[in-house]
Amino acid sequence: MRGRSGARLLAAVWLAAVYAFLLVPLLVVAGASLNGGPPVAYVSFPPERLALDWYRDIPRSQLRAIGLSLGLATVSALAASGLGVPAALGLVRGRFPGKALVGALLRAPLQIPLVVIGVAFLQLYHAVGDVTGVDLAASFAGLAIAHAFAGMPYVIGATAAVLQRFDTRLEEAAVSLGASRWSTFRRVTLPVIAPGVYTGALYAFMLSFTDVPVVLFLAGPGFTTFPVEVFHTFQFDFDPTVLASSTLVMGFSLVMLVAIQRLAGLDTLLRSGGVAGGR
Amino acid sequence: MRARWGLFLVIPFAVSVLLLVGSQGIFLRGSLFRDLGLGRFGRELTLANYLRVFGDPFYLGSLRLTIEISAMTAALTLILAFPVAYVLARMRSRWALVLLAAVTISSFVSVIIKTLGLIVLFSGKGPINRALLGLGLVAEPVTIFGSPTGVVVGLMHYTLGFGVLLLFSVIQTIPRSVEEAAQVHGAGRRRVFLRVVLPLALPGVVATALVVFNLCMGAFTSAAVLGKGKVLTLPVLIYRTILLEVRYGMGGTLAAVLLVSVLLINVLSLVVLARLHAARRLVVA
Numbered sequence: 001m002r003g004r005s006g007a008r009l010l011a012a013v014w015l016a017a018v019y020a021f022l023l024v025p026l027l028v029v030a031g032a033s034l035n036g037g038p039p040v041a042y043v044s045f046p047p048e049r050l051a052l053d054w055y056r057d058i059p060r061s062q063l064r065a066i067g068l069s070l071g072l073a074t075v076s077a078l079a080a081s082g083l084g085v086p087a088a089l090g091l092v093r094g095r096f097p098g099k100a101l102v103g104a105l106l107r108a109p110l111q112i113p114l115v116v117i118g119v120a121f122l123q124l125y126h127a128v129g130d131v132t133g134v135d136l137a138a139s140f141a142g143l144a145i146a147h148a149f150a151g152m153p154y155v156i157g158a159t160a161a162v163l164q165r166f167d168t169r170l171e172e173a174a175v176s177l178g179a180s181r182w183s184t185f186r187r188v189t190l191p192v193i194a195p196g197v198y199t200g201a202l203y204a205f206m207l208s209f210t211d212v213p214v215v216l217f218l219a220g221p222g223f224t225t226f227p228v229e230v231f232h233t234f235q236f237d238f239d240p241t242v243l244a245s246s247t248l249v250m251g252f253s254l255v256m257l258v259a260i261q262r263l264a265g266l267d268t269l270l271r272s273g274g275v276a277g278g279r
Numbered sequence: 280m281r282a283r284w285g286l287f288l289v290i291p292f293a294v295s296v297l298l299l300v301g302s303q304g305i306f307l308r309g310s311l312f313r314d315l316g317l318g319r320f321g322r323e324l325t326l327a328n329y330l331r332v333f334g335d336p337f338y339l340g341s342l343r344l345t346i347e348i349s350a351m352t353a354a355l356t357l358i359l360a361f362p363v364a365y366v367l368a369r370m371r372s373r374w375a376l377v378l379l380a381a382v383t384i385s386s387f388v389s390v391i392i393k394t395l396g397l398i399v400l401f402s403g404k405g406p407i408n409r410a411l412l413g414l415g416l417v418a419e420p421v422t423i424f425g426s427p428t429g430v431v432v433g434l435m436h437y438t439l440g441f442g443v444l445l446l447f448s449v450i451q452t453i454p455r456s457v458e459e460a461a462q463v464h465g466a467g468r469r470r471v472f473l474r475v476v477l478p479l480a481l482p483g484v485v486a487t488a489l490v491v492f493n494l495c496m497g498a499f500t501s502a503a504v505l506g507k508g509k510v511l512t513l514p515v516l517i518y519r520t521i522l523l524e525v526r527y528g529m530g531g532t533l534a535a536v537l538l539v540s541v542l543l544i545n546v547l548s549l550v551v552l553a554r555l556h557a558a559r560r561l562v563v564a
Binding site (some may be wrong): 007011014015018019021022023024025026027028029032083084086087089090091092093094095096102105106108109111112113114115116117119120121122123124126127145149152206209210212213216217227230231234242243246249250253254257266269 | 284290294295296301302303305360363366378388390393435440443468496498499514527537541542
């Protein structure tokens with residue numbers, strides 16, 4: 001029995017170490033944000049004193065960046081879902097030649113690193129600008145298109161996963177009871193696939209909300225998202241107010257995750273490959 | 280009724296492929312013209328940019344560094360994540376759900392905020408250095424920033440959660456009864472793990488390794504911030520070449536090299552895995 005308790009102890013220590021590594025840096029951000037005081041060259045943790053100065057002093061540029069991030073992530077997640085949900089329906093239920101190839105092409109953006117997506121869309125927008133005179137680089141639409149492109153495979157994947165487990169007898173029952181095709185879709189199909197759609201949309205939202213490289217290539221001066229704003233403070237002078245704004249953003253992500261988990265269930269959230277979360 | 284569902288695909292497919300071909304086609308085409316700087320291109324098709332990348336130790340070194348850092352991170356992530364995933368998958372109490380939720384939450388925090396946390400934690404006057412100094416373990420503050428070590432730590436923080444979640448779902452598919460059967464027949468814990476659990480989990484472990492490796496090969500934020508401009512992986516180099524030096528042709532070439540090397544490494548590992556699988560089947564037969 002001694003070997004057994006030794007193994008248990010080892011497992012407990014291992015788990016504690018991994019969880020500390022995962023969670024302590026996040027707690028440090030939240031804890032250090034309470035320091036307050038004049039901007040300093042370093043940040044102390046645990047905080048030397050408790051003050052909310054840095055929350056009060058969050059500059060307007062950061063608040064604007066958070067606003068832009070929220071708007072951009074919402075629009076690109078909606079666009080990714082608007083295209084991804086019908087695509088998943090077609091992929092799972094359609095029967096046509098070359099289906100495997102169509103599926104592979106729709107999943108292709110997953111294989112492209114975000115840096116490469118940034119490079120590629122920058123040059124695409126330059127080319128489109130040369131022909132039409134419409135410059136999509138450094139525009140909201142340009143960013144939303146690139147993010148929706150990168151996020152769509154997540155919506156397709158999560159929705160298709162739920163659709164594949166779908167019991168089509170439910171629909172047949174509705175039709176045989178006299179429901180029209182549209183009302184069957186709206187009242188039977190949609191509610192059943194909704195968890196997958198919410199999950200996929202959450203992933204697409206988070207991809208846009210956390211992305212740095214694509215926005216670096218496509219955003220212009222004075223037009224940046226929150227992650228890129230923080231990225232820039234690392235390149236130049238460190239501004240401790242980012243600790244405060246980052247804590248607010250973390251809080252928001254947590255609320256969002258809990259809300260989606262309520263709607264979709266932790267199981268669907270995990271089953272659609274927890275990996276989708278970030279790149 | 281069935282034929283109609285296919286029609287749902289027309290618009291999404293058209294949009295996705297148009298953007299895919301348009302975006303990838305244009306930068307790949309640009310990489311085939313001589314780079315004259317400031318976003319200007321030569322007129323003749325040439326492989327000059329590729330010859331330069333593969334003839335210059337600087338670029339080759341960057342490719343090697345990217346692969347090394349990614350492989351190192353993938354290996355460490357698997358080693359750390361597997362026991363955690365195993366314990367979570369075999370846990371019978373409600374704690375499993377709480378622990379699983381904690382991993383999920385950490386995975387949803389953006390890379391830039393994780394990086395911020397690591398900077399505060401590991402900085403010269405941060406808690407870790409103060410503890411090390413206080414215990415007299417080091418004479419001067421140690422730094423991990425600006426070195427491949429720092430980048431690996433940053434990347435691991437980014438991939439570890441995904442690693443645990445992916446391996447968790449892999450181990451869940453291995454029935455507990457298989458392990459119990461081996462134990463009943465007299466196999467020790469070690470033997471059960473090495474001869475039963477690991478072989479059954481192997482395909483999933485390799486798939487997880489590839490996912491983590493791919494994430495690292497394309498990872499920009501941790502490499503750029505924690506490397507402090509001294510660790511030039513391909514994504515960081517692509518960013519500098521295009522946005523700081525405005526050399527679109529070279530940047531496009533490096534992006535193409537990154538894209539193709541990731542694909543090649545994935546295909547190769549899948550081929551090797553298939554071979555291993557076939558070989559094992561022969562042995563068993």
